[in-house]
Amino acid sequence: MARRNPVRIAALGLVTALAATGCAGWGGGVSGGSSSSINVLMVNNPQMVDLQRLTAANFTRQTGIQVNFTVLPENDVRDKISQEFSSQAGQYDVASLSNFEIPIYARSGWIAPLDAYIAADQQFDQADILKPMTQSLTADDGKIYGEPFYGESSFLMYRKDVLQARGVTMPANPTWQQVADIAARIDNAQPGMRAICLRGQPGWGQLFAPLTTVVNTFGGTWFDKDWTPRVNAPEFRAATQFYVDLVRAHGEPGAAQAGFTECLNNTVQGKTAMWYDATSPAGSLEAADSPVKGKMGYAPAPVAQTRSSGWLYAWAWGIQQASRKKDNAWKFVSWASSRQYEELAGGQLGWSRVPAGKRASTYRNEKYLAEAGAFAEPTRRAIESADPRNPGVQPRPAIGIQFVDIPEFTDLATQVSQDVSSAIAGRESVPAALDKGQRLARDVAERYQARESK
Known part of the structure; x- marks a missing residue:
């Protein structure tokens, strides 16, 4: 996922009548002849x-x-x-x-x-x-x-051998606090190996893909159902502070610039023992030429207040x-x-x-x-447990788990991510970053509140 330009809303009516004829499956007759x-x-x-x-x-x-x-x-x-x-x-x-x-x-x-x-x-x-x-x-x-x-959804990937060597058992359904406790026990378990890799690179589809799932399960949300912005609310702040503290204490070097690719490389190269991210890279981790093939375990996305927290893409x-x-x-x-x-x-x-x-x-x-076989069932469970219409503890004004499905979200979350990334780098506090984010979210919310009041 990457940043894109806001979508321009066009006033075009939907053509909803699709002809019943000519709608055979791909193996049926060809509409328009063989030259089509x-x-x-x-x-x-x-x-x-x-x-x-x-x-x-x-x-x-x-x-x-x-x-x-x-x-x-x-x-x-x-x-x-x-x-x-x-x-x-x-x-x-x-x-x-x-x-x-x-x-x-x-x-x-x-x-x-x-x-x-x-x-x-x-x-x-x-x-x-x-x-x-x-x-x-x-x-x-x-x-x-x-x-x-x-x-894809998201889950927690971890080195079974590293945890075992430290006498640690990964819970079947870990909480974020359990993950943090495990991170403290396995950090530097091997030379040059940090406990966990979490995205810190700015971008709505980089940092805020995993972080928004943490916000959801901590009880937070970008907007309430009436479009009231909640970016600096206690729950959003607690989730962000937890994420920042975890990656600063036990995460990868240069975390403020680390995204999906960097965490994948760190995991393959044995530089991290746990990685919370998309389910899709499991195939690379289990590839025939992967140094970590057969060493990885796969646990559901960690939770706090919700039963599940994996994203959906x-x-x-x-x-x-x-x-x-x-x-x-x-x-x-x-x-x-x-x-x-x-x-x-x-x-x-x-x-x-x-x-x-x-x-x-x-x-x-x-x-x-x-x-x-190593990751198929965890992937299926992660996808099937994802609920894009009810990803948190409160009703939402738009569909989406790791995003809010409105055109303005891409720019909003990207701007907020820049300040959160600065907090990961130690240049800014989480409360200051989210206070700025709240002001940006308020501008977005006012447009939707105005539309709904008409």
Whole structure:
């Protein structure tokens, strides 16, 4: 996740009537004939590049639909998608969107609802999509606007051998206080090894991805249900102070500039004994050439006041409302997010490269489990326990676990993260950082309160 520009809200009406005919699954008849094509704009993540490689020889050969891919780095693709879909130019039929953008784009009328296609598709099996994923891609009108390509939650990764050497047992469902106590016991257990790695790098999708989950479970929230900002409330402050204190006392050197990549490298290189982050890097930790393969344990995201606290993130597919090729676009989306595509990728590329985290059937697949057995079940449990509509102890005004699903959140959280990162570096106090954040949040809240009062 990375910072992106605020989304411009367009006053475009939704076209909700999707023809029942022509909505067969990806293996059905081709709407528009064998010469038809669609344009797909997507992020250059490895799983997406694999998809691009497999499309012509499989999807196009089976359906006759040519797929023209535009593949860009994450920040670039987010900006281009925002420009393209807000203008409704119709140049791209499908784009890779996250569960942050999809509800926003749906409210703006930029992407098409998929319910009619889902209902008519005999192969796709929406019920097999993990429920939190479906929830996170469903807009306020109750309609589904995206299908996940792969997804993740968050959990605690830890070195079983290091804890065992210090006589420490990881609880089955650890609390954050238990994690802090363990950190104090295992810090410097091996030369150059710190107890825990936590993101400190500024960014709404860097520092505040894990930190917001800590805020949630400590009883805090960015906004109450009436949009009252709570950034400097006692619960938000306690969570942030805990996080800052933990990483300063037992975390990685240079934590204020450490993000996902740095923590991954530290863990692989044996420089940290615990890491709280996304479920997705477990495949790298358990890769055949990983120095820590077989040494890692995986525990649920630590909690305080809530039963669970893992986040929820997905790269998904959305169909542009202005597309004149929605039928063919759906055939591509349903194929790319299908169980059949996972079988194809696993068979041709290896099961460690399957875009997992979205279907229940993946976690019953013996071939996948043979390669991902160490982390598959903890990942599935983490995703299924995530509740994007009720992630804390109080009602929220917008969907989201590690984010608030409004366009303004990206800039708001990024600005606040800069001050919290300064606190991690010892240049600023947590109360001072959050007082500034409260003022920024108040400006955002006033806009939404004004809209709701009309």
